[in-house]
Amino acid sequence: MSTEAARTGPAAGALLLCRAAPGRVAPVAGLLREPMQLTPAGDVWSVLVPEGRPWRDGAEPVDRVATGWATALAVGAPWPVLALWWDTDHAGFTLASGFRRPVGFVWLASGVPAGEGEAMRTFAARMGLDPVLDVQDLDRLTEPDAAADARGRLRGLLAVLARAGVSLPAEMAPGEPAGRLREAAARRPDSRPVESAGRREAGAERAPVDHHTRLGAWMPWTGGPRARALALAQLAAGLPLLVRGLRRRGGGWATAGALLLAHGALGLTYDLTRPRD
Numbered sequence: 001m002s003t004e005a006a007r008t009g010p011a012a013g014a015l016l017l018c019r020a021a022p023g024r025v026a027p028v029a030g031l032l033r034e035p036m037q038l039t040p041a042g043d044v045w046s047v048l049v050p051e052g053r054p055w056r057d058g059a060e061p062v063d064r065v066a067t068g069w070a071t072a073l074a075v076g077a078p079w080p081v082l083a084l085w086w087d088t089d090h091a092g093f094t095l096a097s098g099f100r101r102p103v104g105f106v107w108l109a110s111g112v113p114a115g116e117g118e119a120m121r122t123f124a125a126r127m128g129l130d131p132v133l134d135v136q137d138l139d140r141l142t143e144p145d146a147a148a149d150a151r152g153r154l155r156g157l158l159a160v161l162a163r164a165g166v167s168l169p170a171e172m173a174p175g176e177p178a179g180r181l182r183e184a185a186a187r188r189p190d191s192r193p194v195e196s197a198g199r200r201e202a203g204a205e206r207a208p209v210d211h212h213t214r215l216g217a218w219m220p221w222t223g224g225p226r227a228r229a230l231a232l233a234q235l236a237a238g239l240p241l242l243v244r245g246l247r248r249r250g251g252g253w254a255t256a257g258a259l260l261l262a263h264g265a266l267g268l269t270y271d272l273t274r275p276r277d
Helices: 005-007 022-030 062-075 117-127 133-140 149-163 178-186 197-203 212-216 226-246 253-272
Strands: 014-016 036-042 046-050 083-088 090-096 103-108 193-194
Touching: 014 022, 014 062, 014 090, 022 036, 022 046, 022 062, 022 193, 036 083, 036 178, 046 178, 062 083, 062 090, 083 149, 090 117, 090 149, 103 149, 117 133, 133 149
Parallel strands: none
Antiparallel strands: 014 046, 014 083, 036 046, 036 193, 083 090, 090 103
């Protein structure tokens, strides 16, 4: 077994919480080209459960992959994405929202905090949590606690996020292996698999659908100066991420860069070719 595979171990896993309904999440998530299961996680939240091949194969740590995916999803859509991840040595989370720098926190397996308290307060502000009650509870997660391990810290985080509408099914609690989580998600009646965009195109019958309609179905903003500016920003952000991922052999960052470039290119194509009034 490789050193990285030994570090992550069979218990490594991740969850991607998106503040949007499954119908809005599925088209964008398909561009990640990772088999995932998608199911509601509250009235205004959805959860993506990835298969986890990048870290299962030992190619890249789970935290780096999950952060890359969250960044790609959040920049390509007008809603934030919260990645929860864990392995045998650590657990933590990353919040990605728009073009802001992602913010997150890490705990060692024993529950010892390994992050900055200021990052937790930034997280609370971006999530729109109560600046007094919720921040007090989050601050406790950054303090030593001999009775709490890393996965218990994630469950404490979810308890705070319940006030923001997050409601994960009990059988999908952080800390379980990725395969077991996907099985639990698939058993839910309101669950659906997420296929890559390429597979959907290859398997679909070729109907005479206007390409403007197809692009507009998943682009967050279509047409006008705002769409053009967003597309250019995505191209500008995507290229360095892709280069960084390729240089460091980082699949998560490379995926994020590729997705941003795809979003930007499609956005510009739509803006330049759409019918004008």
